[in-house]
Structures are given as structure tokens and as C-alpha cells.
Amino acid sequence: MADDTSRISPTAHYTGAVWRANGLGDTRLDGVLSRTVHRFLSPGGRLVRPFLGGATLDTALLRRHLIIDHLLHRAICAGATRVFEVPAGFSARGLRFSSAHRGVQWVDGDLAHMAGLRRAALGPEQRVEVIDLLADDGPHALSRFPTAEPTVVIVEGLFNYFPTPVVVDMWVRVARFLQQCPVGWLLGDIALGSHVRNPLVRLFLMALGGIARGRMTAHFDGPRDAESTLLASGFTEATLHAPQAHARALELPTPDAPDYLALIEARVGSLDPHHAIPLTPG
Ligand SMILES: C[S@@+](CC[C@H](N)C(=O)[O-])C[C@H]1O[C@@H](n2cnc3c(N)ncnc32)[C@H](O)[C@@H]1O
Structure with a gap:
């Protein structure tokens, strides 16, 4: 795993720099x-912007980050009282x-090196824990945390660095943890086979894979396959959202740019009917 981490970590610097350049970062993280x-x-x-509906890698990442913010806001309105952001990288979402x-x-989680950088930058005010999403149990597993709270687990920018069976194992691990909570959500993103047919x-x-010095992997043929695998992994409800649809509804920039991934909104357990919010179209 140490190899994978050192390979994936530079991408956290890239995305962190995108959040910072677009008003979503935090100056406290600047030193690290x-x-x-x-x-x-x-x-x-x-340079490729005219061919991508006006988008760049940065605007596509921003779109992902802002739509996850929106899905998180909905989960909080529906009763979530605790959030794990794993990996947190240099995200300032928890601070915002x-x-x-x-x-x-709010609990920020990442592998030891990244968690150390966050702790050094943020001090004791922000809770930062070592969490390895490949661990089933032990001192770095998500399963070690108490389960009394309605909980959201955000996994942004991680799944595409791993092969599909490893991703499914992570889904099973997160679902198993959330099943112990009164209600739980997984929010995240994944590139689908249907996306990569677009050159x-x-x-x-390829750009993201280049930064990570490794191949990015697409998973499943399309959203329905991914949804049924999420259900088989232990979630009771699963929707794969197309960012374009939300970008229009939320009036984000470059709404017509092609989707390079889908956003995952999966839930375990039932909502308090007083809080239930209908899902918008996937
Ligand atoms: C592309 S960054 C995403 C960071 C953040 N979510 C964002 O969007 O800015 C990938 C992160 O995954 C972390 N990572 C790699 N393997 C991991 C694992 N097994 N468990 C938890 N985090 C991991 C790396 O340390 C790195 O911070």
C-alpha cells in the first residue's frame, strides 16, 4: 500500500491547489x-478547452467537488450528524x-503521511485520523469508530486509482460500517466504462493518471451496473448521478462539458420520514 500512496499523493496536491485557486481551500493548508x-x-x-465544451481538468474537478458539497448538504438536511472525509488530502470541505x-x-481521514501533514497544518482544532480504506480491521480501519451517529462517508478522488474488485471491497467495508449506524451515506465519484468511450x-x-504516475481505471459498463453492485455490496439505495444534470440545476460553470465520471450517492438504512428529501434525477 505504501507504493500506492506515494503514487496517489501528488494528485492530492493537484486537487488541493484547484480548491485553493477557486476559493474552496483554506490558507491554513498553504504550508503543506x-x-x-x-x-x-x-x-x-x-489548450483543450475549446474541444471540451469550455471545460478544463480544473473545472471538471471543481464540478465534482461542488456537486459532492450539494449531496452532502442534502444528507445533513436529512439528518446526518457526523461526516468522515476519507481521503481528505488537502480538501478544506471539513473546515467550510x-x-x-x-x-x-467532522473527521478528516487519510493515510499516515497525509494525515500527518494535515495535523501539522491544522492543529488540534480539526480532528484528523489515520484511516486506510483498504483495512478491514485494526488501528487504521474505519470500523474502529463508534456507530451511534447518522453518518456520511465521503470518498472523493480515490476509486479510480484501484481495480474494480478492490473498489467493490471498499464499498462492502464502508457499507458494513454504515449498517451499524442509525443511517449512513456513501458519497463519492467513479469513472464508468461508458465515460471512457469518449476520447x-x-x-x-490520462492527465490524472500522469500526475499519479499510474493508470486510471474505469469501472462497470454504466450507471445501472454500478448501482446494482452498490446494492449487492450492502447499500439499500444507490444512485449514480451524471454531473451534467446537476451542473445545470446548480448553475455551475461549463454545464455542457462531457462527464468524465459519475457521482455516487448510496444509502444504508431508512430516513426519518420528517427529514426525507426526494432524490433528484441521476
Ligand atoms: C486524489 S487525492 C484526493 C484527496 C481529496 N479527496 C480531494 O479530492 O482533494 C487521493 C488521496 O487518497 C489517499 N489514499 C490513497 N490510498 C488510500 C487508502 N487506502 N485509504 C485512504 N486514503 C488513501 C492519498 O493519500 C491522497 O490523499
């Missing part, structure tokens, strides 16, 4: 965040949401 790769690669993205939602407990989307994935 390297923006060099972003500074060199980001302008290159603008903790000040907007005082009653929500421009393949270019996006």
Missing part, C-alpha cells in the same frame, strides 16, 4: 500544500462545513 504541479499543468488544460453546520462532527474524457483520465 505544493502547488507546483498545478502551476505547470493547469495552463496546458486551457464545520463552520456552517456547528452540530455536525476527450480519456484525455482527462
Whole structure:
């Protein structure tokens, strides 16, 4: 796993730099965040912009991040009182949401090296834990945490670095943990086989794979396959959202850019009927 981590970590610097450049970061992370790769690669993205419906890698990542924010906001409105963001990388989502939602407990999780950087930058105010999503049990497993709270687990920007069976194992592990909670959500993103048939989307994935010095993997043929695998993994409800549909509804920039991934909203357990919010179209 150590190899995978060192391979994947530079992508956290890239995405962290995108959040920071677009007003979604936090200056407290500046001392540990390297923006060099972003500074060199980001302008290159603008060259392909006319072919991508006005999008760049950065705007596509922003779209993903903002739609996950929206899905999280809905889960909190539906009764979630605790959030794990794993991997947190250099995301400032916890810092943004903790000040907007005082009653929500926030736990940032990542592998040891990244968790160490976050702790050094943020100090004791923000809870940062070592969490390895490949661990079934032991001191770094998600399963070690108490399960009394309605809980959201956000897994952004991780699944595509692993082969499908490893991803499914992670889904089973997260579902098993959330099944112990009164109600639980998994929010995240995944590239589907149907996406990579678009050569421009393949270019996006190659760019991310280049930063991670490894191949990005697409999973399943399409959203229905992924949804049924989420259900088979232990979730009681699963929707794969097309970012385009939400980008239009939320009035995000470049709504017509092609989707290079789908957003996962999966739930375990039933909602308090007073809180239930209908799902928007996937
Ligand atoms: C692309 S970054 C995503 C970070 C953040 N979610 C974001 O969108 O900015 C990938 C992160 O995955 C972390 N990671 C790699 N393997 C992991 C594992 N087994 N469990 C938890 N995190 C892992 C890396 O340390 C890195 O921070």
C-alpha cells in the first residue's frame, strides 16, 4: 500500500491547489500544500478547452467537488450528524462545513503521511485520523469508530486509482460500517466504462493518471451496473448521478462539458420520514 500512496499523493496536491485557486481551500493548508504541479499543468488544460465544451481538468474537478458539497448538504438536511472525509488530502470541505453546520462532527481521514501533514497544518482544532480504506480491521480501519451517529462517508478522488474488485471491497467495508449506524451515506465519484468511450474524457483520465504516475481505471459498463453492485455490496439505495444534470440545476460553470465520471450517492438504512428529501434525477 505504501507504493500506492506515494503514487496517489501528488494528485492530492493537484486537487488541493484547484480548491485553493477557486476559493474552496483554506490558507491554513498553504504550508503543506505544493502547488507546483498545478502551476505547470493547469495552463496546458486551457489548450483543450475549446474541444471540451469550455471545460478544463480544473473545472471538471471543481464540478465534482461542488456537486459532492450539494449531496452532502442534502444528507445533513436529512439528518446526518457526523461526516468522515476519507481521503481528505488537502480538501478544506471539513473546515467550510464545520463552520456552517456547528452540530455536525467532522473527521478528516487519510493515510499516515497525509494525515500527518494535515495535523501539522491544522492543529488540534480539526480532528484528523489515520484511516486506510483498504483495512478491514485494526488501528487504521474505519470500523474502529463508534456507530451511534447518522453518518456520511465521503470518498472523493480515490476509486479510480484501484481495480474494480478492490473498489467493490471498499464499498462492502464502508457499507458494513454504515449498517451499524442509525443511517449512513456513501458519497463519492467513479469513472464508468461508458465515460471512457469518449476520447476527450480519456484525455482527462490520462492527465490524472500522469500526475499519479499510474493508470486510471474505469469501472462497470454504466450507471445501472454500478448501482446494482452498490446494492449487492450492502447499500439499500444507490444512485449514480451524471454531473451534467446537476451542473445545470446548480448553475455551475461549463454545464455542457462531457462527464468524465459519475457521482455516487448510496444509502444504508431508512430516513426519518420528517427529514426525507426526494432524490433528484441521476
Ligand atoms: C486524489 S487525492 C484526493 C484527496 C481529496 N479527496 C480531494 O479530492 O482533494 C487521493 C488521496 O487518497 C489517499 N489514499 C490513497 N490510498 C488510500 C487508502 N487506502 N485509504 C485512504 N486514503 C488513501 C492519498 O493519500 C491522497 O490523499
